[in-house]
Each structure stands twice: as C-alpha cells, then as structure tokens.
Amino acid sequence: EVQLLESGGGFVQPGGSLRLSCVASGFPFQNYAVNWVRQAPGKGLDWVSTINAADTSYYADSVKGRFTISRDNSKNTLYLQMNSLRAEDTAMYFCARDGIVDDGCDIWGQGTMVTVSS
Amino acid sequence: EIVLTQSPATLSLSPGDRATLSCRASQSVSSYLAWYQQKPGQAPRLLIHEAYKRATGIPARFSGSGSGTDFTLTISSLEPEDFAIYYCQQRSNWPRFTFGPGTKVDV
DSSP, rough: OEEEEEEEOOOEEOOOOOOOOEEEESOGGGGSSSEEEOOOSOOEEEEEEEEOOOOOEEEEETTTTTEEEEEGGGGTTEEEEEEEEEGGOOOEEEEEEEOOSSSEEEOOOOOEEEEEEO | OEEEEEEEEEEOOTTTTEEEEEEEEEEETTOOEEEEEETTTOEEEEEETTTTEEEOOTTEEEEEEEEEEEEEEEEOOOGGGGGGGEEEEEEOOOOOOOOEOOEEEOO
C-alpha cells in the first residue's frame, strides 16, 4: 500500500525546536518530490517546503531560515527540522507526495500536530 | 505570490443536488490548477489536476473546468460522502504553490 506516515509533533515553547519525520512506503521514494503542508486549527492549507528528487529544497518565506527540509532515500524518510518556533507555527503538519502521473499532491500522510505555546 | 479566492465560502445543498464551486486566481495560472477535498480530521485528497483531469480513482461525478484565472469544480449529484471542504491549489509556479481559502459544502 502506498502511504506516508508522519511523526515527531508535540508541544514546544516559543524559540524551541522540533524535527518531524515522514516515512514513505509502497513506492520508489527517491523518484518523487515531497512537500510539507501545514494547517493551523480551523484554517486552510499552507505550503511550507518542498524537496525534489534531485535534493533541491524550497521554502515559504514564513519559514525560510528557520526550517530545513531533508530526505534520506536509504530510509525512505522525509524530515523537517524546525528551529526558532513561533506561536504562528502551531498547526497540523502533513507530508504530501507530488504526483508524477497526477500533477498534484496525490498521497498525503495523516499529519502530526505541532503546538508552540508558553 | 499568486492569490486564490474561492466562492462561495459555504454552499448549503442536499444529496442529489448539483454543486458548483468557483476558484479565481490573481494572475493567470494557465491550466495548473488542482482541487482537493478534505473531511474533518482527515488529510486532503486530490480530486482534479491540471484544471480538468480527474485524479486516479475519483468518481466521474467530479469534474473541473477553466483556464487562466477562472476555474470551476462541479459535483454533478452530491452523495452523502461529498459534504466536505474543497480547496483549489495553483501549481503554476511550482513548487511555490498556494491554496485557496476553501469552500465548505454542507447540508
């Protein structure tokens, strides 16, 4: 079965750090671009970061310089290192595969919740 | 940044009704527009890509149209499981894609 499974969310104080992980299974992970998309409670979807198959990374302006996306193809795992966290980073974080046949985010994980609060 | 607006914010319909959802972009995105469905407590699901192409496994009652700045998602006859929030996403300047604010389809 093709799936993504996130972990690593939790409660952290402002200025703190967290590392999210997303384990892929059921498809050749190394061939795909993968994204982090977040959703604040009761709000819409917000693109955070993307890493393509060539290991090039992209960031939303709101997280640039604070978040780092990476991948370990040997472990079929995507990461998001989040530093200098702010209250406005509180959200459900989804990893999502960028489709090759279907030009969209065609596979999503179930999400991991990050809460930044003092 | 390309800004997407969606209308209406809420669409109140009944099973069997036809639903027409609109998405407008602040500048042309050609046909690089996708639609997603999200139910409470779940991740989004890709419905339509490249404005009109149904994603794998999506029922034929879902259709998309439009190009440039104006797009429409149509659900021909609402099933009970279709009551959800629908988001459009522009992919014109991949990967810096943006989402619209969503349209809630409720009973």
